[in-house]
Amino acid sequence: MSQLLVGQTLNGVIVGTLYGIIALGVTLTFGITGIVNFALGEFMMIGAYVTWYLFDIVGLPYPVAILPAVAIAAGCGFVADQLLFRFTRNNLINGLLVSIGLISIVEAGALLLWTTTPKDMGYVLSGAFRMGAVSVPRMKIVVFALLAAVMFLTYASLSRTWIGRAAYAFSQNPEAAMLMGVKTEILQSGVVVYSTALAGFGGALYASLYSLEPAMGGLYILKGVEAAILGGIGSLIGSLAGGVILGVTEAIGSIYLPSAFRDAYGLVFVVAILLYQPSGLFGTER
Amino acid sequence: MRRLICLAILALLASPVAAQNIVKIGQIEAQTGANAIYGYMSSQGLALAVDQVNKAGGFQVGGKTYTIELIASDTRGDPKEASIQLKRLLETDGVKFVFGPFLSNVFVTIEPYAKQFNGKFLLMGGATRIHDFLGTPDHDFLLRSWNWDAGPKGFGNLMVDRLVKETGAKKIAMLFQNDQGGKVLVDIYTPLFKQKGIDAQLELFEPGTKDFSAVLAKLAAANPDFLFPSYSDAHLYDIVRQATEGNYFRKFFLVRGSLGPGLKNKGEIDDYFVYVPKYFEEAEKTDPKVAKFVADYKTFYKRDFPYDQAPLCSSSCYDHLFMLIEAMKKAGSVDDVTKIRKELLSMTYDGLWKIRFDERGEEIFNFDIVRMKRAGQISVTSVDAQ
Numbered sequence: 001m002s003q004l005l006v007g008q009t010l011n012g013v014i015v016g017t018l019y020g021i022i023a024l025g026v027t028l029t030f031g032i033t034g035i036v037n038f039a040l041g042e043f044m045m046i047g048a049y050v051t052w053y054l055f056d057i058v059g060l061p062y063p064v065a066i067l068p069a070v071a072i073a074a075g076c077g078f079v080a081d082q083l084l085f086r087f088t089r090n091n092l093i094n095g096l097l098v099s100i101g102l103i104s105i106v107e108a109g110a111l112l113l114w115t116t117t118p119k120d121m122g123y124v125l126s127g128a129f130r131m132g133a134v135s136v137p138r139m140k141i142v143v144f145a146l147l148a149a150v151m152f153l154t155y156a157s158l159s160r161t162w163i164g165r166a167a168y169a170f171s172q173n174p175e176a177a178m179l180m181g182v183k184t185e186i187l188q189s190g191v192v193v194y195s196t197a198l199a200g201f202g203g204a205l206y207a208s209l210y211s212l213e214p215a216m217g218g219l220y221i222l223k224g225v226e227a228a229i230l231g232g233i234g235s236l237i238g239s240l241a242g243g244v245i246l247g248v249t250e251a252i253g254s255i256y257l258p259s260a261f262r263d264a265y266g267l268v269f270v271v272a273i274l275l276y277q278p279s280g281l282f283g284t285e286r
Numbered sequence: 287m288r289r290l291i292c293l294a295i296l297a298l299l300a301s302p303v304a305a306q307n308i309v310k311i312g313q314i315e316a317q318t319g320a321n322a323i324y325g326y327m328s329s330q331g332l333a334l335a336v337d338q339v340n341k342a343g344g345f346q347v348g349g350k351t352y353t354i355e356l357i358a359s360d361t362r363g364d365p366k367e368a369s370i371q372l373k374r375l376l377e378t379d380g381v382k383f384v385f386g387p388f389l390s391n392v393f394v395t396i397e398p399y400a401k402q403f404n405g406k407f408l409l410m411g412g413a414t415r416i417h418d419f420l421g422t423p424d425h426d427f428l429l430r431s432w433n434w435d436a437g438p439k440g441f442g443n444l445m446v447d448r449l450v451k452e453t454g455a456k457k458i459a460m461l462f463q464n465d466q467g468g469k470v471l472v473d474i475y476t477p478l479f480k481q482k483g484i485d486a487q488l489e490l491f492e493p494g495t496k497d498f499s500a501v502l503a504k505l506a507a508a509n510p511d512f513l514f515p516s517y518s519d520a521h522l523y524d525i526v527r528q529a530t531e532g533n534y535f536r537k538f539f540l541v542r543g544s545l546g547p548g549l550k551n552k553g554e555i556d557d558y559f560v561y562v563p564k565y566f567e568e569a570e571k572t573d574p575k576v577a578k579f580v581a582d583y584k585t586f587y588k589r590d591f592p593y594d595q596a597p598l599c600s601s602s603c604y605d606h607l608f609m610l611i612e613a614m615k616k617a618g619s620v621d622d623v624t625k626i627r628k629e630l631l632s633m634t635y636d637g638l639w640k641i642r643f644d645e646r647g648e649e650i651f652n653f654d655i656v657r658m659k660r661a662g663q664i665s666v667t668s669v670d671a672q
Contacts, residue, residue, distance in 0.1 A: 004503050007532075011499040115318035117326075118520040120550070128531050135533040210496040211523050213320060219494060254500035260464045260490040262500070 007134040008251040014140045016247025017147040021202040022224025023231060023239035024151055025195035031171045031234050032191040035088055035095025039080065040224060041217025042106035043196040047073040047203030048212050049114060052121045055207075062124045066204040073200020074193050076106075081192040089188060103217070110214035118211040125208075143205045148240070150201060155236045167191065171234070223266075230270045232283020241281060245269070307344075307352045309620050311336070311607070312375035314396070315386040316363035320493070320520040321467075323544065324388035324412070327595045329358055331603035332385055334586050345611050347620050354607075357381065365395035372396050382407045382621055383610060385602035388432075390415035391466040400427065408623050410610075412601030414470045421646035427623070429630065429647040431602045433563075435474045435541060439671055441653055442541050445561055446478050448655060448667075449512070449539055453557065457485045458539065459505035461498070461515045461525065464490040471517060471542070485510075495521070498528045506534035512559070517542035523550065530554035545656055545664075546594040552662035563600035564639065565654045565666045566593045575638055579604065600651060605637035640672060 022040055029037045047069045054065035080102060088095040125139040158164035170177040170187055178184050206216070227246050231238025246266040253265030273281060313332055315325030336356045339345060344353040357379055361368040368387055375381040384407060387393050393413035400409055404424045412432035419425045435442030449455050458479060462468030472488060479486040487508055489501050502525070505513065513535040515525045522540075526547040529535040537557040538548065545565075548558035569576040580591045599605075609630060616633070617625035627647075634642040639651040655667045 001507070004507055008500050008503055011497075011503075015497050015499075115322075117318050117322045118320060118523070120523040123527075126531070128533060130533065135531070137528075137531040211520065213520070215494070216496075219496075251500040255504050258490070259501035259504065260492060262495070263492065 003133040004255060005252065007136070008255055009248055010134070010136055011140070012248030012251030013244050014136075014144040014247070015251070016227070016244035017144050017151070017240065018202055018206060018220065018243070019223040019227045019246050020151060020240040020243025021147050021198050022220050023227035023243050024154060024236060025198045026221075026224050026228040027231075027233055027236065027239050028154075028191050028198075029195045030228075032167060033085065033095070033188050034090035035085065035092055036099070036225065037085070037192070037195065038096065038099040038221055038225075039102040039106065039217075040195060040199045041219070041221030042103055043073045043077055043199040043217075044203035044206065044220055045110060045212075045214065045217040046076055046106070047200030048207040048216065049110065049119070049203075050200075051204040051207045052119050052212055055124075056119075056121050062208065066201070069204045070197050070200045073203065074197035077193045077196025077200075078189070080196070081189050085192055086185070086189065107214050107217075114214065118213045120211040121207050123208075137209075139208050143209060146205060147202065150198070151236070151240050154198075158236065163187075163190075226266060226270050228280075230273055230280055232280030235280070235282035238280055238282030245281075307350050307620075308355050309352050309383070309614075310355045310357060310379055310381045311610075312372075312379065312381040312384040313356065313358035313386050313602070314361050314368045314371050314375070314384060314392070315358070315388060315602070316392075317358075317360040319360075319362040319364070321363040321389055321518045323519045323595055323598060325361070325363070325386065327592065327598040328386065328388060328412075328601055328603045329360075330583070330587070330592075331599040332356065332607060333358065334583060335604045335607040337586060338582070339607065339611065345615070347614050348618050352620055361387070361392060363389055363392065365392045368392045369396050369399060372400065376400075376403055376407060382623055384409045384411075385431075385606065386411050388412040388598070388601055389467065390470055394466055401425065403427065406623065408627055410602050410606060414474075415466060417648060420648055426627065429627070429643060429649075431606055431649050432600065433651060433653060433671060434648055435471075436478060439650065441561055441669070441671065442474060442478060444669060444671075445539075445541055445559070445655060446475075446482050446484070449559060450482050450484065452657075453511065453537075453559075455484060455511040455539075457487070457508065457510040458512050458514050459508070459510040459535070460486055460488045461501060461505060461513060462488070462490055463493050463516060463518070463521065465493055467517050467542075475514070475541075486514075491521075493521075496524055498525050499532055502529050502532060502534040510535075512537045512539040512557070514539045514541075515543075519543050519546055522547040526551050526555075544594045544597065545658065548658050549594075549662065552658065552660075555658065556660055558656075558658040560656050560658075562654045562656045562666075563597040563651070565656050565664075566591075566596045568666055569654075573638075579638055597654075600639055600653075601649075605635060605639055605641055608637060609633065609635045609641065634672075640670075642672065 025040045050069035050072050051065050054060045055062050084098045088098050128135045128137045166182040227242035231242025249269045250262050250266045254262045315328050316322050317329045336354045340353045344351045359371050390413045393415050401424050404427050409427050410429040410431045416430040433441045516522050522543045530551050540560040570580050583591050613626045613629035614620050616629040631643045641651045650671050652670045657665045
């Protein structure tokens with residue numbers, strides 16, 4: 001049983017980083033633009049499908065296929081920002097409505113292009129790393145390492161570079177940041193594009209682990225928002241922590257309780273934490 | 287002058303133009319979607335059959351020549367969509383013969399509505415849940431176009447018997463979707479396993495689940511001999527991959543789904559025991575009818591033949607259209623559904639499959655059991671279920 005617990009904790013951590021990358025996008029977008037971008041799951045889906053297409057159909061090596069996938073997701077994010085999101089800055093309701101509308105449009109496009117029949121990408125790295133009875137697929141370890149690295153690099157960039165300080169300054173006091181010379185429009189658009197690039201990157205890695213469907217983004221944005229709330233909206237490390245805690249809770253919950261209700265275990269945990277700490281585990285009360 | 291032209295046009299429209307004798311056939315199947323394996327091939331095969339019949343000049347019943355109009359839309363496996371399509375077929379298009387559905391969750395949704403048209407049309411679908419309604423009052427419209435799992439001649443019964451005899455399996459882990467299709471499999475196979483002295487453990491998962499590690503690890507902890515997973519390839523690819531990668535299971539027993547997930551992971555699988563209505567790769571070499579069907583498919587659709595999905599053309603597909611036409615000929619009618627049903631129940635049709643219906647309207651046809659062992663070594667056993 002202990003090996004089962006160890007194995008599933010590790011699996012939960014890995015799955016949780018996929019939630020965490022979306023949560024990071026949610027947190028960044030909310031902190032700088034004041035809206036929750038529910039369409040981030042669709043950008044994850046775009047990244048996944050482009051990766052599948054470039055790897056399976058065109059035949060590009062996987063690491064090469066990821067780059068255009070992320071670029072295309074980011075490009076779509078830029079277009080969405082310029083046409084839609086920039087008119088909804090700091091308007092939570094409008095931003096919500098626009099992002100939900102965008103979900104329908106992007107999903108319909110995916111349905112037209114690829115239909116609802118799942119696509120199963122060829123294996124990038126097969127086999128597993130074994131420690132006794134605990135077995136962790138090699139590709140999952142790679143996915144975890146890459147996602148964690150990107151999240152820490154994002155955190156490091158934001159805390160140690162000028163643009164990061166500008167972003168923090170803007171999130172604390174937009175008027176003062178503007179007066180100090182921060183180009184706020186560029187900053188906000190930049191953050192939206194970066195968060196969609198993160199989602200696209202998450203999607204590219206997701207494609208190496210699981211089969212793809214146009215509706216896949218819906219589950220991950222919900223998990224991303226849960227993780228962002230759990231970790232504390234506005235906290236970058238909280239995004240990763242929230243995702244990991246959610247992933248582990250679901251995995252361990254499925255071992256002791258019926259697996260049919262796996263999604264509920266994470267939610268129950270989130271509610272329990274929020275009752276005790278309303279701003280989330282790493283969030284600060286405003 | 288203008289008045290003359292208008293009158294001439296009206297006269298032409300009103301004149302008794304030789305009406306084309308058309309039999310409309312509707313189809314409600316998932317051509318795309320997570321469960322498209324249970325509809326894609328049916329739609330492909332039926333369209334091919336319709337084309338062949340019409341190109342041959344149609345068919346004769348009662349001295350008249352009829353052609354077929356096929357009205358088939360993609361339900362995407364969505365019960366709501368299927369309901370709308372069925373309503374349109376019956377009320378607007380006036381269809382008397384509907385092929386499908388293969389999905390139980392779709393069937394249970396459309397059944398209350400379809401029942402209102404009992405005696406006015408025939409519904410021929412492969413859904414497992416249809417079995418429970420066959421032979422019940424107000425359900426004469428129903429025919430089930432697939433083998434039944436249970437009962438002395440049930441293919442599931444035969445599969446489990448073979449599993450015990452050939453592998454000595456004592457414990458099995460069942461992992462099904464938490465929906466109508468999954469639940470009906472639980473209802474069928476739990477008592478079957480119990481009868482054969484096999485200890486069965488069950489876990490359900492929500493449709494849409496992608497990461498199965500936790501539930502696979504949980505099931506594997508009890509050291510079962512085989513994993514008996516899901517019913518749709520959309521989940522099977524993820525389940526089989528994760529089961530083998532995580533070293534949870536290397537032996538699989540399937541009564542739904544295809545050989546595809548097994549072939550993709552063949553290097554990691556010790557035993558893949560699957561019910562395949564027909565193993566087309568081998569049948570193509572030995573059966574001229576199958577070889578012709580494969581060739582006709584490639585010509586008609588101008589693409590490769592989908593060997594992994596072709597076995598599902600055993601339900602409401604190619605053969606069934608020709609059966610229906612034969613029944614119409616014997617009944618001497620294209621719209622007396624009672625007579626046509628009676629003829630269908632009394633015939634044995636020898637096409638790609640040898641098919642007949644039992645007294646309740648459930649199909650019995652010959653099938654294959656495919657066993658794939660390490661490195662993809664395949665053995666096929668053909669079973670004559672008649």
